[in-house]
Amino acid sequence: MDKLSHIEGSIVAIPVNDIDTDQIIPARFLKVTDKAGLGKAAFCDWRYLEDGETPNPKFILNNAAYQEASVLVAGDNFGCGSSREHAPWALMGAGFKAVISTDFADIFRNNALKNGLLPIIVDRDTQQQLFSLAEEDPSTSVRVDVEAQTLTLPDGRAVDFPLDGFSKYCLLNGVDQLGYLLALDEETQRFEARNPQRVVTTA
Amino acid sequence: MTANGNPRTLFEKIWGAHTVRDQSDDTPAVLYIDLHLVHEVTSPQAFSTLRERGLAVRRPDLTIGTMDHSTPTTPRNELGIIPVADALAAKQLDVFSKNCDDYGIPMYALGGEHQGIVHVIGPEKGLTQPGMTIVCGDSHTSTHGAFGALAFGIGTSEVGHVLATQTLLQNKPKTMAVNVEGRLGDGVTAKDIILAIIAKIGIGGGTGHVFEYRGEAIRGLSMEGRMTVCNMSIEGGARAGMVAPDDSAFEYISGRRHAPSGADWDAAVKRWRELPTDDGAIFDQEITIRADELSPMITYGTNPGMGMPISAAVPMPDDEADYNKKTALEKALNYMELAPGQKLLGKTIDVVFIGSCTNSRISDLRQAADFLRGRKVADGVRMMVVPGSQPVKRQAESEGLDEIFRAAGAEWREAGCSMCIAMNGDQLQPGQYAVSTSNRNFEGRQGKGGRTFLASPLTAVASAIAGVVADPRAMMSSTL
Numbered sequence A: 001m002d003k004l005s006h007i008e009g010s011i012v013a014i015p016v017n018d019i020d021t022d023q024i025i026p027a028r029f030l031k032v033t034d035k036a037g038l039g040k041a042a043f044c045d046w047r048y049l050e051d052g053e054t055p056n057p058k059f060i061l062n063n064a065a066y067q068e069a070s071v072l073v074a075g076d077n078f079g080c081g082s083s084r085e086h087a088p089w090a091l092m093g094a095g096f097k098a099v100i101s102t103d104f105a106d107i108f109r110n111n112a113l114k115n116g117l118l119p120i121i122v123d124r125d126t127q128q129q130l131f132s133l134a135e136e137d138p139s140t141s142v143r144v145d146v147e148a149q150t151l152t153l154p155d156g157r158a159v160d161f162p163l164d165g166f167s168k169y170c171l172l173n174g175v176d177q178l179g180y181l182l183a184l185d186e187e188t189q190r191f192e193a194r195n196p197q198r199v200v201t202t203a
Numbered sequence B: 001m002t003a004n005g006n007p008r009t010l011f012e013k014i015w016g017a018h019t020v021r022d023q024s025d026d027t028p029a030v031l032y033i034d035l036h037l038v039h040e041v042t043s044p045q046a047f048s049t050l051r052e053r054g055l056a057v058r059r060p061d062l063t064i065g066t067m068d069h070s071t072p073t074t075p076r077n078e079l080g081i082i083p084v085a086d087a088l089a090a091k092q093l094d095v096f097s098k099n100c101d102d103y104g105i106p107m108y109a110l111g112g113e114h115q116g117i118v119h120v121i122g123p124e125k126g127l128t129q130p131g132m133t134i135v136c137g138d139s140h141t142s143t144h145g146a147f148g149a150l151a152f153g154i155g156t157s158e159v160g161h162v163l164a165t166q167t168l169l170q171n172k173p174k175t176m177a178v179n180v181e182g183r184l185g186d187g188v189t190a191k192d193i194i195l196a197i198i199a200k201i202g203i204g205g206g207t208g209h210v211f212e213y214r215g216e217a218i219r220g221l222s223m224e225g226r227m228t229v230c231n232m233s234i235e236g237g238a239r240a241g242m243v244a245p246d247d248s249a250f251e252y253i254s255g256r257r258h259a260p261s262g263a264d265w266d267a268a269v270k271r272w273r274e275l276p277t278d279d280g281a282i283f284d285q286e287i288t289i290r291a292d293e294l295s296p297m298i299t300y301g302t303n304p305g306m307g308m309p310i311s312a313a314v315p316m317p318d319d320e321a322d323y324n325k326k327t328a329l330e331k332a333l334n335y336m337e338l339a340p341g342q343k344l345l346g347k348t349i350d351v352v353f354i355g356s357c358t359n360s361r362i363s364d365l366r367q368a369a370d371f372l373r374g375r376k377v378a379d380g381v382r383m384m385v386v387p388g389s390q391p392v393k394r395q396a397e398s399e400g401l402d403e404i405f406r407a408a409g410a411e412w413r414e415a416g417c418s419m420c421i422a423m424n425g426d427q428l429q430p431g432q433y434a435v436s437t438s439n440r441n442f443e444g445r446q447g448k449g450g451r452t453f454l455a456s457p458l459t460a461v462a463s464a465i466a467g468v469v470a471d472p473r474a475m476m477s478s479t480l
């Protein structure tokens, strides 16, 4: 995972509540065995017309003015639905570094953080303000400071967002969590010795 | 039993018994995982990580694989093999097979004796037992909570963590008691309970929480009914849902392939009896619904929280004060091509799907077949029945249920996820309406442009017979 300490980028808004993982990346794209190339399929059924190829001119991500956007502002409860990590892979493949919402589904948030895609929780007023700003001016950009846990709006107002200490450490240092768990091998062995009873699948 | 004399919940007991390292200000807890279920769709990139880093699977003996999501449910060929026509799916299945082989993970291959939907086979094989921690790269892992296990879905990175270390980093969730009091009326089932709960709390209502389903109606459910309820915990935003283990659970497990036997069984039951929530234990939140006030439920929108009693009318966006919710409802009704205030009863449908890890177990199929016996699927309706596993399929066939389905004009298929996720060619055509026993009605979930009404198997069968959305109670009373 790459280090992530700051994001500065323009925003694009999809002001829809409960955007589920089937919209972020429809299941028919999950027949892959790697992570690459999913960006093209992000929001596929909203982004392309019936033929699955022709960009839907009405969908905001196809608007030329928003092509550089790297921060997605979404309606409430973003990422509900399945556990597919293909969702953050697809969003990152489509150029996003952060998603802003009032709330995220648990598994999506975990998956996003493990890939260096930052889920930013803001209050309803900030969300609505960002919706308006994005609509009025496609060049609207925001700044994110991971260390300080702040999102700075174009008017200079800095909004705090929550981020657990461990995820923050991993983002700032580009560390993935597997390394941490592997280093605990002895503790895990002691746990196994203390709790020997298990259902064995190979029996 | 209480630690330090404090009454604890079922969740807290299991959590406590599995922490390799406690949560601190700087780090989440490290949890030991007793059982890891893997399938072809969310595991390949995790195995790639192991290969890149030269890591082994720490406990293949606590891991089990099955093929389910992208597998066809079409008939076998003359060699008894289920052919995989989709090249990408075929490759994914091959990769999965090779991964399980290379790392020594037991695996149930497509069409094999034990293969099936990952959440059907765990309990079926007796692998799912009370007090365990169970994970899978699939959000409906919550199903296994019906046995008093802590079971939740994880992403592919975490699949890699568990493969390599048998542990996971987790922040401790909060708990919510979900009380279902009273008794269910005729024609009202476990599926209606969970659809009513989700309609009440909304699809984000349980975020950050583990549900414990309690109360008379839950105690009165069969294990398969409890699995249906726990299965859809994720649709209420909770990662896990649990029911305290009792004699129903022990009876279900007893004698299954991986169940303990003899003295081990007695010792296990003794341990399991310690698990239920202690009197006086505190939940972070609590909600109550009354089972005796429930009707069959149906969803009208594009998320499982958009549900209502079957005879109700679709809500009016104008009645919604919250702007975000109002636009969400408008968008959903637009996609579903439904009018505000419209009733769903009598709405023409194209497809009925009986299947998925929510409702594809033998009791679901028995209930559906009983209802369908001597009746016909309406002209113009395609009804698919997809058993949850090969053992469910064999059992159903030994009871002649397949004959009832076929005689009524329904398709009897091979086991798998099928039209629940529409990865395998089983899917709705754009614009079609389906009554489905699965768990998600998101836009395009059952096929691009398809429209899903989620309901119980009884409601699905009633609708198949009528050719329109129908209340099973109306038809049942005519036979009683």
Ligand code: SF4
Pocket: B068, B069, B117, B118, B119, B138, B140, B356, B357, B358, B416, B417, B418, B420, B421, B438, B439
């Ligand atoms: S049946 Fe549906 S919900 Fe269940 S595991 Fe398969 S795809 Fe997921």
